[in-house]
Amino acid sequence: MEKRVIVFLVLSLAIIFGYEFVLKELGLAPLPAVTTTESPASPPATEAPPSAVQSKTDAAPSQAAVERAEDQAAQTPAPPPAGKPEAVEVFEVETNLYRATFTTRGAVLTGWELKQYRGASDGQQPVQLVRQGTKFPAPLTVSTDGPAAQELREGLYAVEKDFAALDAAHPTGHVTFRYDGGATGVRLEKRLTFHADSYLVDVALTQRGIDGSMTVVLGTNFGIVEWGDGFIGLIGSASLVDGKVEKDTPEQEAERKGHIEWAGLQDKYFLSVLIPKQTGTVHVRKEGDKLVSTSVRLPAPPSEGRVDLQLYAGPKEYDTLRSLQIGLEDTIDFGWFIFGSWGVVKAVAKPIFYVLRFLNEFTHNYGLTIILLTIGIKMLFVPLQYKSYKSMKQMQMIQPKVVAVQEKFKDDRDRLNKELIKLYRDHKVNPVGGCLPMVLQMPVFVALFNILYMTIDLRQAPFMLWIQDLSAQDPYYVLPIIMGVTMVIQQKITPTTMDPTQAKIMLMLPAFMTFLFINFPAGLVLYWLTNNTLTIMQQVVTDRFIFRNKPAAPEQADSSGKK
Known part of the structure; x- marks a missing residue:
């Protein structure tokens, strides 16, 4: 009897730990949520023929099929509607401190590598702050309570970039994402301002036709490189609302209302924060074991109104955080004692x-x-x-x-x-x-x-x-x-x-x-x-x-x- 119990336990453990490995080996594991090709979303029925070709491209199961569809679209006489992007673009923004990767699908971040810090595992690859292959909304996703939420999250944005590289000669550059919902009347512009020698990014959101409040997603585990079991300090969410610092990650979810100085995610050495500097609500949610997300809900701006905020994603360098003068240096817990x-x-x-x-x-x-x-x-x-x-x-x-x-x-x-x-x-x-x-x-x-x-x-x-x-x-x-x-x-x-x-x-x-x-x-x-x-x-x-x-x-x- 005891032998059968032992055999049962061994087989159970083998199935539990070997299931994902077998799926990966057979090619059946789910793909990452962010890819460089279109997702299979059907276009509206009023689209022109080239968009119909693009719809076939979206449903294509292979890269070769995508390339053939793009060739057919290029040979079609009728041009696409003005201002409408044809396919997902993935591009990088590189400064002296980091390398950021963006996709025009939702105009979100898919990667944020710190060039001056190396991973603890091998010491060779740069530290990656964005959690890869996650099913959760990516950093800088913009959503709303109204019917436009899905198209803002999943729509294709046109992109403009006014610089090739940021350095001492060109210390500042802009990337502008624009979404035009056409018949829905929804418009959204994300203008990101990058600085050559700063981890800080200025974000300006200009909207038209969006009803209700706007939610800016910081992401899930964005800034948490190693969760670990910290002996000192707290890993997970952190925020400063109405002058009160909150570092506890809730069991499920929590809301913190008031004047938001910043809301972020942190581990022992790194963090990412949104800095709206206005009244709103911080939403913190535990997505799973060692998975936590943070977003900021801001009041609805006026018609064709604009919302300004900042993003910091980088190391917990004391002087760097202190120079921002918003209390971020307190995320470095020098004051721990017993409990x-x-x-x-x-x-x-x-x-x-x-x-x-x-x-x-x-x-x-x-x-x-x-x-x-x-x-x-x-x-x-x-x-x-x-x-x-x-x-x-x-x-x-x-x-x-x-x-x-x-x-x-x-x-x-x-x-x-x-x-x-x-x-x-x-x-x-x-x-x-x-x-x-x-x-x-x-x-x-x-x-x-x-x-x-x-x-x-x-x-x-x-x-x-x-x-x-x-x-x-x-x-x-x-x-x-x-x-x-x-x-x-x-x-x-x-x-x-x-x-x-x-x-x-x-x-x-x-x-x-x-x-x-x-x-x-x-x-x-x-x-x-x-x-x-x-x-x-x-x-x-x-x-x-x-x-x-x-x-x-x-x-x-x-x-x-x-x-």
Whole structure:
């Protein structure tokens, strides 16, 4: 019976995971939603003969048939109606920063490659922000609540482009899409303005004959390169409406009404946002597992009215986002602490982030920068750490007396507390003195942890030898293992008041931390390793040169304080 159950499970898994593969191999898998040929849409009955030929072209199952139909259309004496495009066009817009691909079917984006960033998988291909082969509406799709919604989404747009390339000599260029619905009276013009050295695109929508509000679709997972399971920061939707930042992706869908500063989609390092800067509604919808879409619904413009907005699609570069002055830099979550943002951590993180980049201008190696920054922070906290170490040392020396008092008054809790307080006062020992300095240092440690985990500056930044990407885990686990060893050494030389059983349990901590840090970015592990090494050096120096001539234990005194 058990064998049959196992066979059943194996076959079920094989069918589930092998189904899509078999379909692809047999050529039966569904094609991507965006193609370079016409979709099989039937034209109106009043079209001229050349359009009828084009309709046959739409229904053709092969490229050869498409080419034959186009040849026939070219030989037909009657020209197509004025302003009507004959076939789907796909073209690119290239700047110094990205390569964008558009189609005249709906006048939408089908690709957005960042030329200065490479994919994490192979490190060769540019990062692609547009999700490929999706069945959902593409970025910059314009729709409406009225009957013209389908023709605006699926119609063919005429296109005009007033530039060949964007560079220093020609920093700005325009692409204009025009849709003319003919008998329906619907007109829509999308005018996109590109800039050679900016990820920002100006979008102007001019309409006529459109009833109701207009919806501009940002897309599904546009800007989300790797969903991942982020330890810090939220992946998915993000918006700033009425001065309130919302980063939670809903279980199904959500509406956010008010003055929209921006609405976008983000992952750890990249994002895309629409910036309408007017009252409207942000629609966020969970389309599936790790699939989320965002769109902005704007009030209906007046007859032949115009709506202006902007599109940003690019990296989470702090200076770039901050220069837009709309709060997009807050998508870089420097303020994470335990279960959410913490203002103290965020306030500490930004100055440290500036220092990190300042040091890197001299080192040109973020690995060396992390080491130097850790040394600098360690030196700032030397007095606090000495105070903490001294307090732990004093507690260790009076520990036998603490144990004696606890044993003597174990049945009288009130008397026990009074005697312990008296013992600490007589020996001038603060029982929390070892923890308080660590609490004061915690915001700095957490802030630096957040910076090294979140900043795109470390993405694909090499250090040395086998560490060629400080934002990725160590491929050979060398740094995490060495870090675990330093934690063991640190535990051995740190004064403790724990009993032997507790001490043995605490020996498991280095092993746990090692397994945890195996999956962390190499830059984070390098910081933790450097900090542990400096702590060990400080404790050795303190023991040998500061506490060397001090007595091993304080003067003996009983619980009453008499010598």
